[in-house]
Structures are given as C-alpha cells and as structure tokens.
Amino acid sequence: MIKARxxxxxxxxxxxxxxxxxxxxxGHLGFxxxxxxxxxxxxxxxxxxxxxxxARAQLTEMCDKLLANTVIENYTVEIA
Amino acid sequence: MIKARxxxxxxxxxxxxxxxxxxxxxGHLGFxxxxxxxxxxxxxxxxxxxxxxxARAQLTEMCDKLLANTVIENYTVEIA
Numbered sequence: 453m454i455k456a457r458x459x460x461x462x463x464x465x466x467x468x469x470x471x472x473x474x475x476x477x478x479g480h481l482g483f484x485x486x487x488x489x490x491x492x493x494x495x496x497x498x499x500x501x502x503x504x505x506x507a508r509a510q511l512t513e514m515c516d517k518l519l520a521n522t523v524i525e526n527y528t529v530e531i532a
Numbered sequence: 533m534i535k536a537r538x539x540x541x542x543x544x545x546x547x548x549x550x551x552x553x554x555x556x557x558x559g560h561l562g563f564x565x566x567x568x569x570x571x572x573x574x575x576x577x578x579x580x581x582x583x584x585x586x587a588r589a590q591l592t593e594m595c596d597k598l599l600a601n602t603v604i605e606n607y608t609v610e611i612a
Contacts, residue, residue, distance in 0.1 A: 471575075483593075485580030487577070491575055491576075492576065494539055496569070499565060513563075514558060514563060
C-alpha cells in the first residue's frame with residue numbers, strides 16, 4: 453500500500469466565502485493582522501500500486517474524475 | 533506577511549463517513565485497490581507577525597480556538 457496525500461485548493465481569483473468567514477471570525481476572536489484565509493480539502497489515500505509512478509498516475513486520475521473540480525480548483529499529489 | 537498552511541485531520545480511530553463514501557465512489561468509478569480514505573481540511577493563512585516563532589504561536593492558538601476540534605482532530609502548522 454502506498455500512502456498519499458492530495459491537497460485540493462481553490463484557484464487564485466476564485467472567491468472563497470468560507471475563507472472570508474474564517475478571516476472574520478479570527479478577527480472577532482482578537483487575532484489582529486490576519487491576512488487572506490483560503491480553505492481547501494485534504495485527502496489521505498492508500499493505493500495498492502506496484503510503484504510510485506503508477507500510484508501517482510492513478511491518484512491524478514482520481515483527482516480529475518472525482519476529488520477536484522478542475523475548473524475552479526488546483527490539486528497536488530504527494531506520495532508519503 | 534508570513535504565509536502558513538494548516539492541515540486538520542481526524543484522529544486515528546475517529547470514524548470518517550465522508551472518507552468512506554469517497555472510497556466507495558472511487559471503487560464504483562473503477563479504481564481498484566483503493567485502501568483507506570480520510571478527508572481533512574487545509575487552511576492557507578497569511579499572518580502579520582514579526583518572526584516565524586510568533587506566527588507559529590499565533591497559528592497554534594487559532595487552531596485550538598477555532599480551526600480544529602481538538603477532541604477529534606489533529607493539526608499541523610507549516611510555515612511556507
């Protein structure tokens with residue numbers, strides 16, 4: 453089993469109301485000097501692949517098909 | 533401005549129905565050999581701090597107070 457971490461983040465320029473809400477909430481909690489906050493998703497996945505390259509190809513396909521909306525999101529695949 | 537990434541993941545042993553659903557969906561899409569899937573959250577935050585140690589302390593406090601539920605979640609703070 454190869455362990456991987458996929459991080460999905462919004463592309464630059466895409467509005468992130470959830471991030472804005474968190475930024476506001478941090479301000480209300482007394483944290484001064486908080487700049488931009490952007491929220492994303494992380495997936496820790498175990499893949500049964502023979503080698504790292506195969507796993508990476510499979511994980512990239514998973515992102516394109518299910519895990520990320522490539523119109524508005526970027527993703528990175530890190531093999532642990 | 534110091535840029536940081538906070539990753540919040542469920543603690544081991546905490547059930548993750550969302551991860552299970554993704555695991556099932558990947559199977560239905562034809563991906564064989566997918567093991568455990570766990571979903572978490574990622575926050576990209578800019579903090580106006582004088583140095584890295586101050587930023588890290590502030591970000592840790594943010595996690596404890598707002599960003600993570602420390603009863604069921606772990607978090608990591610990475611300064612970019």
